[in-house]
Amino acid sequence: MSRANGTPYAPHTDEETAAMLAAVGVDDEEALFDIPEPVAFDGDFGIEPRTEREIRDECARIFERNDDLTEFLGRGHYAHYVPSVVDHLSDRAEFLTSYTQYQPEVSQGFLQALFEYQSMLVELTGLDVANCSMYDAATALGEAATLADRVRSTAGDTVLVPAQLREGKRAVLENYCDGADLTVETYPMADGTADVDALADRAGDDVVMVYAESPTVRGCLEERLAAIGEIADETDALFALGSDVVALSVLESPATVGADVVVGEAGSLGLPTSYGMGLGIFACRDDFLRQVPGRLVGAGEDANGDRAYTLTLQTREQHIRKERATSNICTNQAWVALRAAIHAATLGPDGLVDLANDCVREAETLAARIDGLSGATAPVHDRHHFREFAVHVDQPAGVIAEDLEAEGFAVHAIDDHLLQVCVTDLNAGRTDGLVAAFEGVL
């Protein structure tokens, strides 16, 4: 048997190829292409094929060019230690190499896993419905705004967001709002959380959605969520709450503070640090069920009367509803949702709560140690913090961040004299080094 040079992932021997060509009735594969000569391509890309070993070496060499830094970085992308069992189970080919469950009878496994993921989000948010994922927190926020536009009868077109919001998240939101003719406006912050009085003054019937975060981009826990919910409710605006899957396991339930929609990041479970790749949460009240973007898995029955799972309410979706769909999303982050669910199952409620409590304690402890250094004050905001906090430095923040990098530590420089530091179980063992480096560069 011989295989001509070509893709190593086609099984055809030369003899088989010849037999198949004969069966089709052509001399060669070229004859099967119906591409007019003027637009046909007969050049080269100049891409040399490499062996597996060569590519692994090549990529290893490329990635070695990333500096070996201990990262104290967060601001929307977080990671915790991911137990090995998550990799090994999610990497099973039956999960990894499957696709959307268009034939549910032969996709019960993934459907059940997604159903369980949805259920975990229902428990964590207290809301009735969670979809089986959006791309990330930013795109989930964008989808929340377009949902608000569809369900709210208010005359206006304003989406209110906190003044301290990750710039990239706001930029994504703006793009979703652009198509729906919505305008994004900010409300002010008071010491790291929402200025609720100012928000109340700004609220009005031109507002379709009020967005608040807890934890905020600076790691502060919002203390007056119920008041924000009431302000939104009074003007018939949608209250969208942004949070994080680990924080949700200890924070007051979004449903009890009046949240209509919860968006945010669930990739802090199941995903290692991955350059910003995420897992968007989207959960909401039952009232908006038929306006939910993305895929939903439901329980039903098969012909034998046994419980079975299937993608459901698909008339919301683009492949049926086309331009009247609730969203254009189809492929989402299903496999990442599977990983998050396995991670959550592995931790159990005890482990999740411990992890979340550590996020509070470690941040408090590290902030106190940095605060003890001359030339730095932390935390800047007099709030409870989750994973991260802002640090005021007397010298320019950019210079300090660069000096810390030279010492092997990465932190955020977020303003002229503000740094931000994020601590999790992954770097908590390196805080002595960070504090020593801080002391040296301040």
Added chain:
Amino acid sequence: MIHDQANYERDGEDVREPLLSEKGEETVDVREESPLPDDLTREELTLPNPSEPETARHYTRLSQMNWAIDAGPYPLGSCTMKYNPKFTEDVAADPNAAIHPDRSARSAQGNLELQYRLQEALADIGGMDAVTLQPPAGAAGELTGILVAKAYHEHHGNDRSEVVIPASAHGTNFATAATAGYDVVELPSGEDGRVDLEALEAAVGDETAALMLTNPNTVGLFERDITEIAEIVHDAGGLLYYDGANLNALLGRGRPGDMGFDVMHYNVHKTFATPHGGGGPGAGPVGVVDELAPFLPTPRVRDTNGGKGYERFEPDHTIGRVHGFAGNWLVLIKAYAYIARLGDEGLADAAAKAVLNANYLAERIDLDVPHGPFHHEFAATAGDRDAADVAKRMLDFGVHPPTTKWPEMVPEAMLTEPTEIEGRSSLDDLAEAFNLAYADTDEALDAAPNRTAAARIDQVGAARNPRLSWQALDGE
């Protein structure tokens, strides 16, 4: 092929793998040890608490109730279900690549280099001038491309309100245009299944922002009049958008950029073999011609010094962002590794074998294929049989069926895309499954499937009475 390992009988009862919640939940008092004040915390949290061995068994059993490319043929039309090379997983798992997106460029040179190399490779493959890797899926790529087109028109003081889309296009195209705020003008298909030039002339005008086109189209036909199509759209001042879903058919033989397309997306989870993961994550990079490059999402990556260093930069008139960070990074690494493994010859051979396989399979099945010459996929018609029923019966013969009842221009369509990864014997098996199911009795079709973990599922009932969580099943 048996799908029912985790579906067994005990004491005459059908037993399935229970929900995690049914295997045991635990309620934790959150406030007991909380470092936070009570008014910030919930009282309790109730979730499953399986041990690690129980977790391993649960998910292993679930996996046994799931079809996958590694289990057998998966010829979903327009989905390009290729084999996902294992080594790409190991390349992506390199801990040195696992860095935070807010790293300084200076300390992230490795990731920036890989991003740059992938941008360049994709630009070459598509015949485009500039590429962004940020969109996290094909639909996100579409939205990015249409927002870029919109920004381009607005920048030139040229507000336009319509996007023209052939009736046979993917549903996402329509939803994307609407998400971007455009009115959709639907273009009826010509009798031969291709774009009808007269209908196109009539559809475009001063309000046309773009024509979104899939080529080969959704029944596998190459739009032979692509040069004229481009001319008509460009003469009206519109842009030509290439939906990359079917790029696998063109690799090395045709480039959207050479055909007059101005903007395109790539589905790396289709064309470049990254795993579909049960419905994502994918990645949908977008390529554009020079004129549109200033509008691409920020940041982009460029080399600063002949490959000695890389930096992020903000395009002059950027549309902003379409993802919070750098997109689906792990997926992008796998795409790079796949492209490197195949190289020029391998990519061209993938297209050749994909097209040969589709033609060979079509030759072997008893169903009629009304439109041709097709390339990597074909739309067979089940004629007076119900395509969905034929598909369910195919499951009993050990294969995954094709996409059914779409596109609508083919009655009872079975849109079939075997990709290059099936060999002749596998295609023969697939053809046999087609033929057995197609010729089977109505009773057999109605009763199918019989050998799957679940029997035929009542999808209408599930939608009528939505139960979307285990909480909703309480008391059942």
